[in-house]
Amino acid sequence: MKTPRPSARLETLSHLKNLKMARSAHAYVRGSTVQFYEWLHSQPGRRLPKGPAVWICGDCHAGNLGPTGDLKGRTDIHIRDLDQTVIGNPAHDLVRLALSLATAARGSDLPGVATARMLEEMMVGYELAFQEDVEAEPPRPAQVKAGMRNAVQRTWKHLARERIENTRPTIPLGKHFWSLSKPERAALKTLCATPQIHTLVTALKGRSNDDKVQLLDSAYWVKGCSSLGLKRYAVLLGIGEGEDQDYCLIDVKQAIAAAAPRVARAAMPRDNGKRVVEGARFLSPGLGNRMLATRVLDDGFFIRELLPQDMKLELDQLSQTEAMLAAGYLARVVGLAHARQMDMATRLSWITELQSCRSKTLDAPSWLWSSVVQLVASHERGYLEHCRRYALQHR
Known part of the structure; x- marks a missing residue:
């Protein structure tokens, strides 16, 4: 395609x-x-x-x-x-x-x-x-x-086949993943080299703070319904080296102003990425503690690693x-x-x-x-x- x-x-x-x-x-x-x-x-x-x-x-x-x-x-x-x-x-x-x-x-x-x-x-x-x-x-x-x-019961292979359509360390372009512009690709490369991303992906059980984190591939992600049209990126990272290398898929999603009514004078972060992360830590702490707020190309974003266990109820x-x-x-x-x-x-x-x-x-x-x-x-x-x-x- x-x-x-x-x-x-x-x-x-x-x-x-x-x-x-x-x-x-x-x-x-x-x-x-x-x-x-x-x-x-x-x-x-x-x-x-x-x-x-x-x-x-x-x-x-x-x-x-x-x-x-x-x-x-x-x-x-x-x-x-x-x-x-x-x-x-x-x-x-x-x-x-x-x-x-x-x-x-x-x-x-x-x-x-x-x-x-x-x-x-x-x-x-x-x-x-x-x-x-x-x-x-x-x-x-x-x-x-x-x-x-x-x-x-799900493993990385289940997640990879479902999200990126194969288990090889690449993101295939097609229906769900589109090519990036040069500024987007450069910005994501810079983001993935930060200590914050390293800390986020090595915090998961079974990984070490000393593990090397390597950017393997990235793409624009066509995902969701109400959020279609916002900037959203899939980033594939390698954790560790050699035969023991682990893979993780990062969801980098633009955060915009909430349309939901808020209480007057509520003390919330003005940055929308930080608002989403703080709300997640109150409502779903297990998920919120896996999230990070950042800025990419002057827009607010929130980031999380997608785990095989993250699913939608049917x-x-x-x-x-x-x-x-x-x-x-x-x-x-x-x-x-x-x-x-x-x-x-x-x-x-x-x-x-x-x-x-x-x-x-x-x-x-x-x-x-x-x-x-x-x-x-x-x-x-x-x-x-x-x-x-x-x-x-x-x-």
Whole structure:
């Protein structure tokens, strides 16, 4: 496949993003974060409960949760995408997750009553995270257990075949990887020679601070959906020498200003790369401690080594029972991330606030149900309009 010149990337990336968002309503929800934030600024969005000011994911859809590894070789389910993290209202994460789960239920052709039950289970799971040890291990539904088994069993070869399509120490140009400009290549070479990168990649269990770190290859990375169009690079490094040389794949991703609403006068880093890393260390410490903020070609970036255990949970074609279990489990993961930032008095106050406004027939609070109904309707309308425009442009 002939890759576009660096100066001609944006048009191709815009087409690819529109294509991905047209594939399903769930894909549209994942890629249309701005529409969600616009709703949060609307009158209905401003009626949400006002939670304590903590670090939130900001884009808490189901695809942004999954297995992640830490520096000591352990694997667990965490929030795994923190581009939009801010100090904000934790209710925003709840509504975003609820919208994602409701859309997934529709994609699995589940009845509307299943969505209602999912929201009930979601609130049960979230609230339980505040009633127990915040580091306690929550029970996992079957599909999450399967995802964890796959994650724990994966090796570098699995990661290489999935991400770079082979296990040789090169990045093949094609559909997923494009050529770099000379300034990009030089900047990445300079970056990989810094002590910060050496410290980052040798901190992983089984590696030594004395290991030599060598740049083997690099490319522009075509990855994600809502982030398509940002600068993103894949860097392949060799750790050590000779037969014992280890390989690692580094994700170098541009950090831009978060669109997620933040609490007024919140004390956050002004540099967007540092904001993402700090938010990650509060919400998903095992992941955040593997990340580094830097600047490349005058733009802010955050960097992490991709581990074989870093995976996205697949929640396609769920049964009603599986959907309810998944909703409760994922909401508890988010609850643990929020709760560890609060003292006991703050947790009690927040849960009391969440438990208000419940009806006699639905255990989920009315503000959550009405928010999801409005958002599903507006996103369904937006999705159909997106598909219509895409079809007209590609007759």
